[in-house]
Amino acid sequence: MEYTRLGSTGLHVSQLSLGTWRFGRETGGVVETDREEAHELLDAAWEQGINFIDTADRYGNPHGTAEQFIGEWLADYDREDFVIASKVYFPFNGRDPDRGPGPNDSGLGRKHIRAQIEGTLDRLGTDYLDIYYLHRWEDDTPIEETLATLHDLVREGKVHYLGASTMAAWKLTKALWTSDVEGYEPISVTQPLFHAGYRDDIKEYLDVCIDQDLAVCPYSPLAGGFLTGKYERVDEDDPTAFEGPEGSRGDIYDSFEDYYLSERGWHVLDEIRAIADELDATPAQVALRWLIEQDRFTCVPIVGARTVDQLAENAGAVDISLTDDQFDRVVDARYAEDGQRWGHRQ
Numbered sequence: 001m002e003y004t005r006l007g008s009t010g011l012h013v014s015q016l017s018l019g020t021w022r023f024g025r026e027t028g029g030v031v032e033t034d035r036e037e038a039h040e041l042l043d044a045a046w047e048q049g050i051n052f053i054d055t056a057d058r059y060g061n062p063h064g065t066a067e068q069f070i071g072e073w074l075a076d077y078d079r080e081d082f083v084i085a086s087k088v089y090f091p092f093n094g095r096d097p098d099r100g101p102g103p104n105d106s107g108l109g110r111k112h113i114r115a116q117i118e119g120t121l122d123r124l125g126t127d128y129l130d131i132y133y134l135h136r137w138e139d140d141t142p143i144e145e146t147l148a149t150l151h152d153l154v155r156e157g158k159v160h161y162l163g164a165s166t167m168a169a170w171k172l173t174k175a176l177w178t179s180d181v182e183g184y185e186p187i188s189v190t191q192p193l194f195h196a197g198y199r200d201d202i203k204e205y206l207d208v209c210i211d212q213d214l215a216v217c218p219y220s221p222l223a224g225g226f227l228t229g230k231y232e233r234v235d236e237d238d239p240t241a242f243e244g245p246e247g248s249r250g251d252i253y254d255s256f257e258d259y260y261l262s263e264r265g266w267h268v269l270d271e272i273r274a275i276a277d278e279l280d281a282t283p284a285q286v287a288l289r290w291l292i293e294q295d296r297f298t299c300v301p302i303v304g305a306r307t308v309d310q311l312a313e314n315a316g317a318v319d320i321s322l323t324d325d326q327f328d329r330v331v332d333a334r335y336a337e338d339g340q341r342w343g344h345r346q
């Protein structure tokens with residue numbers, strides 16, 4: 001595993017990050033990744049050389065369970081070996097699951113952020129976070145209040161770097177501009193939805209990241225598993241009609257096809273499958289490698305493997321490389337329907 005400097009920060013991270021969204025999450029009364037499975041995945045990630053763990057206060061049921069699983073595991077390791085990111089914004093029921101979130105248990109106001117950072121650090125069993133993300137943008141709280149609070153957390157040593165997840169490009173720009181004007185710690189790491197099959201709404205966001213030298217840590221880099229090639233199309237006229245393995249995300253999540261399946265997605269997957277054959281690799285590895293090899297910005301995909309075998313396959317992405325032609329064929333497949341272009345290798 002190679003280690004990459006994360007954009008303009010002084011942090012060095014593995015080429016892949018481990019996502020923990022499914023740790024402690026319940027669907028249909030079934031825990032998707034329980035404590036033991038979570039700890040096996042964390043062990044396997046560490047053995048693969050992955051030092052970058054992505055979580056959020058919101059993950060798990062009740063919220064906070066994912067951070068708790070990680071903290072219990074981390075107690076047997078040296079905290080300094082890991083780069084740990086968490087997030088704040090969404091309603092949090094972890095204070096009292098029976099009562100649910102109160103009026104100040106969500107958003108980006110000072111009270112909520114202050115409460116959440118203490119809870120997050122406590123559950124993770126650490127004195128500091130490497131990266132603290134705004135999970136989303138909040139319209140009700142002035143961005144000055146949010147950034148002033150985060151700036152103080154950095155000064156207090158509770159947070160090292162600031163991040164932003166999904167938000168409009170102009171809002172990300174507004175946050176950067178506000179930090180600049182007010183002298184606050186800037187956002188230096190981003191976490192958008194970005195995978196080979198997805199390009200809507202992301203071009204302008206990535207243009208901001210390129211211009212401002214922000215690191216990009218894409219979430220759902222395999223389109224929730226779609227780009228592994230384990231789903232088959234069953235209707236030529238309907239891109240949302242598919243078959244997939246029992247128990248897979250496509251099988252258990254009602255909204256899977258609306259999120260991840262599109263004409264463009266199938267087209268990109270065809271190209272990724274062809275490149276995988278040429279490289280004797282798997283589609284998942286090619287899809288991840290295409291992200292790692294972005295050459296205009298630092299790109300560290302957050303893999304959401306559910307099993308140790310999936311993680312091992314995905315980690316194989318660091319051992320292959322794409323030719324310029326293979327890289328650009330994925331770009332061309334993204335734009336096949338309208339002939340536009342963005343992101344050919346430079």
Ligand SMILES: NC(=O)c1ccc[n+]([C@@H]2O[C@H](COP(=O)([O-])OP(=O)(O)OC[C@H]3O[C@@H](n4cnc5c(N)ncnc54)[C@H](OP(=O)(O)O)[C@@H]3O)[C@@H](O)[C@H]2O)c1
Binds near residue numbers: 055230249305
């Ligand atoms: N900032 C945000 O708003 C946000 C949103 C979403 C996620 N995230 C972060 O990003 C992480 C990754 O997101 P994601 O889980 O959507 O990522 P993903 O990599 O696109 O999808 C992961 C899922 O695909 C399937 N899969 C993965 N590798 C596979 C393989 N080799 N073979 C077959 N199936 C495979 C597994 O589901 P099945 O086996 O169940 O099919 C797995 O849970 C999350 O854990 C979280 O940390 C952040």
